[in-house]
Amino acid sequence: MSNDTYHFKIGRFECTAVSDGTLTYTPPAFPPPATLLFANAPKERLEQMLLEHNLQSEQWVEWTSPYICLVAKTDDHLVLVDTGAGGLASTTGRLMQNLREARIAPEDIDTVILTHGHPDHIGGNIDVGGNPAFPNARYVMWKDEWDFWTSEQAEQKLDEHVREILVKFARENLPPIQGKVDLFNREKEIVPGIRAVAAPGHTPGHMALEISSDGESLLCIADSALHPIHLQQLDWHAAVDFAPDQAVNTRRKILHRAADQKALILAFHFPFPGIGRIDQKGDGWRWQPIDTAR
Numbered sequence: 001m002s003n004d005t006y007h008f009k010i011g012r013f014e015c016t017a018v019s020d021g022t023l024t025y026t027p028p029a030f031p032p033p034a035t036l037l038f039a040n041a042p043k044e045r046l047e048q049m050l051l052e053h054n055l056q057s058e059q060w061v062e063w064t065s066p067y068i069c070l071v072a073k074t075d076d077h078l079v080l081v082d083t084g085a086g087g088l089a090s091t092t093g094r095l096m097q098n099l100r101e102a103r104i105a106p107e108d109i110d111t112v113i114l115t116h117g118h119p120d121h122i123g124g125n126i127d128v129g130g131n132p133a134f135p136n137a138r139y140v141m142w143k144d145e146w147d148f149w150t151s152e153q154a155e156q157k158l159d160e161h162v163r164e165i166l167v168k169f170a171r172e173n174l175p176p177i178q179g180k181v182d183l184f185n186r187e188k189e190i191v192p193g194i195r196a197v198a199a200p201g202h203t204p205g206h207m208a209l210e211i212s213s214d215g216e217s218l219l220c221i222a223d224s225a226l227h228p229i230h231l232q233q234l235d236w237h238a239a240v241d242f243a244p245d246q247a248v249n250t251r252r253k254i255l256h257r258a259a260d261q262k263a264l265i266l267a268f269h270f271p272f273p274g275i276g277r278i279d280q281k282g283d284g285w286r287w288q289p290i291d292t293a294r
């Protein structure tokens with residue numbers, strides 16, 4: 001298996017998880033991983049949970065996160081979900097190269113869905129010349145999300161330590177697609193078989209997706225959970241969640257939905273390819289990654 005692409009099917013739809021690379025979150029630019037990911041976790045419970053996942057807080061000094069985009073070939077459309085982080089770091093911005101290696105031409109993509117406006121999800125919107133990197137695509141985003149990042153709101157409401165980089169990426173990557181973006185503020189079908197699901201909290205207009213074909217479904221939860229421990233400890237929010245209570249609520253709802261539908265899940269920041277199912281465990285769920293060796 002390639003470490004950069006993973007092919008699978010949802011009913012008739014041919015899907016490919018495509019890596020944009022990884023980013024290592026290291027102090028002092030970021031808080032230590034346990035604080036970054038589980039900002040409100042009670043200390044003792046946290047230690048216990050980390051041990052269960054073969055982690056120890058003192059030794060867990062940096063978190064390397066994959067960035068995973070998705071291509072879905074539906075009956076009539078070629079859809080890309082998120083564009084990766086572009087030039088955020090030397091280890092990111094691999095999306096284009098990996099698409100080409102998977103024989104997916106950027107020009108053939110007709111729909112780009114942006115789950116939210118963080119740098120790791122919109123950073124590949126434009127090419128080096130500042131033009132849309134997917135020239136024949138219409139872009140799709142939740143309206144509240146677009147409004148937040150393209151107005152003064154972001155600057156006014158974000159914490160100081162993250163504001164500069166987040167605003168910089170939004171200013172670079174959103175205005176160039178302005179004439180090509182469809183905005184909406186209710187759940188709806190984006191293309192036949194792909195539905196927008198409201199998932200606010202991580203950011204104001206954060207969006208999940210439900211992809212269904214022939215009775216099978218995949219829930220792209222985007223950043224509704226950043227680490228498998230979030231599935232087990234549903235109330236633990238990340239330091240980067242904009243509205244923590246809302247983020248936690250959204251996570252509960254979306255995981256219930258996945259469990260009810262026995263859906264596959266794609267989580268943008270989980271170990272590549274980020275695809276798996278969830279099993280009930282206590283008050284939460286346990287992550288069951290798919291077997292990629294098959």
Ligand SMILES: [Zn+2]
Pocket residue numbers: 118120121223268269
């Ligand atoms: Zn993210």
